Amino acid sequence: MTQSNPSGFNRRDFLRAGSLGTLGMLLGSMDSVAEIRAPAVSNKDDEDPGEPVPCAVIGAGPWGREILDTLARLPGAPVAAVCETYEPFRRRASGLAGDAEAVEDYRAILDDPEVKAVIVATPSHLHREIAVEALEAGKHVYCEAPLASTIDDARAIARAAREVKDKQIFQAGQQFRAEPQHHHVRNFLQAGALGQPLFVRSHWNKKESWRRAAPTSEREAEINWRLKTDSSAGLIGEQGIHSLDIASWFLNARPKAVAGRGGILYWNDGRGIPDTVHALFEYPGGINYTFEATLANSYQGIGDLICGSDSAVMIQENRAWMFREADAPLLGWEVYARQEQFFEKTGISLVADATQLIQEGLDPATDAPEPEPSIYYSLKDFFACIRENRTPHADFNVGFEAVVTAVTAHEAVLNQSTTTFKDEWFDV
Amino acid sequence: MEPASPQLLYRETPGDDPGAVTVARNAMATRFEILLYGEDPVRLRAAGEEALAEIERVEARLSFYRPDSxxxxxxxxxxxxxxxxxxxxxxxxxxxxxxxxxxxxxxxxxxxxxxxxxxxxxxxxxxxxxxxxxxxxxxxxxxxxxxxxxxxxxxxxxxxxxxxxxAIGKGHALDQAVEILREGGISSALLHGGTSAVYALGAPPGEEAWKIAIPAPSSAAATPENTGDPGRPRFLAVIPLRDAALSVSAGWGKWFEIEGTAYTHILDPRTGSPVSERRLTAVAGPGCTDGDALSTGLLAGGLSLFDRIAGHASCRRALFMGWPPGAPKPTIRSHRIEMESHAE
Incomplete structure (x- = not known):
């Protein structure tokens, strides 16, 4: 668990002093890998968040149902209605949302003055009409990522959001933007823990067809929108968008160019969308970002790696580890580490915000509050923004820029080409 | 100690069929498998994957070990x-x-x-x-x-x-997966989680029902009955299932001995102590969640609970077998489960 501390520093004293500003103070050998844990997130405010904001969920497929489950646990966000055009999904959803009314036409929700906020979780290519009309109807809108499967549609949504930004909240579904773990990792990076940033790498690997079944051929055609080029932004747009967005956020930059490659290597079942893709993004300063995804092998699953001259940071789901070079300056918090083995590297798991835990008489190595799923934090932030009238982390700009990045990359994959981004493409 | 997860159920019929699609995924520390019949293999696979994805979502909600569940x-x-x-x-x-x-x-x-x-x-x-x-x-x-x-x-x-x-997570996940399959228009499938809970959706083509076999405990369980060919499992019973669930619980696989007293890993929550006899129970009924709970309850509670469990609305068939220490033969109670002749 905790390492011995040959410098003689008292753990507690060190933590009090501990910050990235105290680099190099500690003597003695350190292992080279550290887990970075999210700051202690208090759930104390959860039970009394303030004025309830009645909301509605539009689109109740598997993800819409996850959202309903999350809202059921989130105080102050009563679900007044749920909308779904497909009857079996609608029936299922109504069981998840308490007394919520289940409707077939989303306009019934937009006409309902009781509903203050809507969460749009329909297929991506159907977001535009719903999100724009909801904003025009005066609702606060949480629109799942990607905002849309085309740049035009995403721009229309972002413009509608900009139009009402002083009185209504618009949040894009890039849920990691509201997650404490990712904020915490970003703070480390911003403080220079990487040394010279070198490159970023993300992978999204699964073994599944991405196809879905339905009792009728009409429904099957409808539900398999992700496999068709005219309705889908592909693996990069539908899944990669989260990683792409994190890369731009962490690097604090927009990509300059993207080269795409990919094809249908395994699921040759009449689909138009590649099942295996690679995209190489060029960022300012010579930093490259590689995104790769496949539906034919699940090795390593989903994860991101950010590499610098002093350390590499690996993110998997809601956990992160830092792998330090032997010659990197000490950051100070390694002493609180829990060790884990990654092939030939010894990992040290770290607890962020340990000072607060120690003040509460807890041991940072074992007592750190564990996180909720990222969608929980994202929805929680949305409702907090509504109550406090503040701009969400993932506002319309963030949502739109991610679509520009992802859709351009998806098209580069389809065309096996390289595209140079123009600054004005990112203008809403 | 024996392996933690012995195979508890076997599929008797049908044999390997080129028209069937099988999908599988590891979840809840076990392996879930779905066998689907139908006309279009692409569609069958899609439905099977959706059902497996639902099982993973159930695990994410219910896991005792995942901090964000x-x-x-x-x-x-x-x-x-x-x-x-x-x-x-x-x-x-x-x-x-x-x-x-x-x-x-x-x-x-x-x-x-x-x-x-x-x-x-x-x-x-x-x-x-x-x-x-x-x-x-x-x-x-x-x-x-x-x-x-x-x-x-x-x-x-x-x-x-x-x-x-x-005890019921696997069963619950299977019940949810069955709903997804039905929603996707699947009418013939067999789902199991770690071979201890199974759901039979419809029946295989040309058959009346899926036939599921409960194998006799392995020779390591030291049952005098189990003297057959070691290469082939001997079946205690073969149960026909159609739109029905079967859950099996067994406490022969794990046991330990301290200072001359043998303990099984069957713990009765009411007394707080492990029971001394090895047991095997099975409950068939309309759903896997209830079946898992009832067969677990029968395993821990023992023979005295048999009538109560067998009479439950979610129990259509039940089996209890117990091997009291030193007894020459197992105690067997069955409710609408016909035992193979050698099992008696």
Missing amino acids: EISRINRDASRGPVRVSARVFHLLLRAAELSRASDGAFDITVAPLLRTWGFTARQGKVPCAADLEQALGRVGTRHLKFDETKRTVAFDRSGVEIELG
Whole structure:
């Protein structure tokens, strides 16, 4: 668990002093890998968040149902209605949302003055009409990522959001933007823990067809929108968008160019969308970002790696580890580490915000509050923004820029080409 | 110690069929497998994958080990006050509490502190001291769960209470997966989780029902009956299933011995102690969640609970086999399960 501390520093004293500003103070050998844990997130405010904001969920497929489950646990966000055009999904959803009314036409929700906020979780290519009309109807809108499967549609949504930004909240579904773990990792990076940033790498690997079944051929055609080029932004747009967005956020930059490659290597079942893709993004300063995804092998699953001259940071789901070079300056918090083995590297798991835990008489190595799923934090932030009238982390700009990045990359994959981004493409 | 997960159920029919699609995924520390029949293999695979994805989502909600699951949140916070839970988890917990009452407390989702005290969670049996046992017993029992149906919250009435859905998690995941398959238009499929819980959707082509076999315990279980060809499992019973579930629980695979006393890993939550006889139970009925709970309850509660379990609305067939230490033959009770001749 905790390492011995040959410098003689008292753990507690060190933590009090501990910050990235105290680099190099500690003597003695350190292992080279550290887990970075999210700051202690208090759930104390959860039970009394303030004025309830009645909301509605539009689109109740598997993800819409996850959202309903999350809202059921989130105080102050009563679900007044749920909308779904497909009857079996609608029936299922109504069981998840308490007394919520289940409707077939989303306009019934937009006409309902009781509903203050809507969460749009329909297929991506159907977001535009719903999100724009909801904003025009005066609702606060949480629109799942990607905002849309085309740049035009995403721009229309972002413009509608900009139009009402002083009185209504618009949040894009890039849920990691509201997650404490990712904020915490970003703070480390911003403080220079990487040394010279070198490159970023993300992978999204699964073994599944991405196809879905339905009792009728009409429904099957409808539900398999992700496999068709005219309705889908592909693996990069539908899944990669989260990683792409994190890369731009962490690097604090927009990509300059993207080269795409990919094809249908395994699921040759009449689909138009590649099942295996690679995209190489060029960022300012010579930093490259590689995104790769496949539906034919699940090795390593989903994860991101950010590499610098002093350390590499690996993110998997809601956990992160830092792998330090032997010659990197000490950051100070390694002493609180829990060790884990990654092939030939010894990992040290770290607890962020340990000072607060120690003040509460807890041991940072074992007592750190564990996180909720990222969608929980994202929805929680949305409702907090509504109550406090503040701009969400993932506002319309963030949502739109991610679509520009992802859709351009998806098209580069389809065309096996390289595209140079123009600054004005990112203008809403 | 024997392997933790012996194969508990076999598919008797049909044989390997090129028209069938099989999909599988590891979840809940076991392997889930779905065999689907139909006309279009692409569609069958798609439906199977969706069902497996639902199983993974169930695991994410219910896992005792994942810190971001709803169950972990409850275990962390519910002794300090009510915890809001999703509708799905709330209804499952209510159902579990109901099934606990139905089995006179022999099935219990709060048994974790006892399992830990006996070293079962660390897979290293030990006899606890009286004080530890008393403390653990004080934390076990669904009476310590306080439900608020209006607010959909769960609270513990004391600290140290824990919910662990291991006994019914697989069954619940299978029930959810079956719904997804039905929704996708699938009419013939067989699903199982770690071979201990199975659901038969419809029947295989040209058959009346899926036939599922319960194999006799392996020779390591030291049953005098099991003297057949070691290469082929001998079946205790073959059960036809159509739109029905079968759950099997067994306590022959794990046991330990301390100072001359043999203990099984079958723990009766009511007494707080492991039972001394090895047992095997099976319950067939309309759903896997209830089947898992009832067969677990029968395993822990033993023969005296048989009539109560067999008479439950969610039980269509039931089997109890017990091997009391030193007895020449097993005790067998069956409700609408026909035993193969050699099993008697």
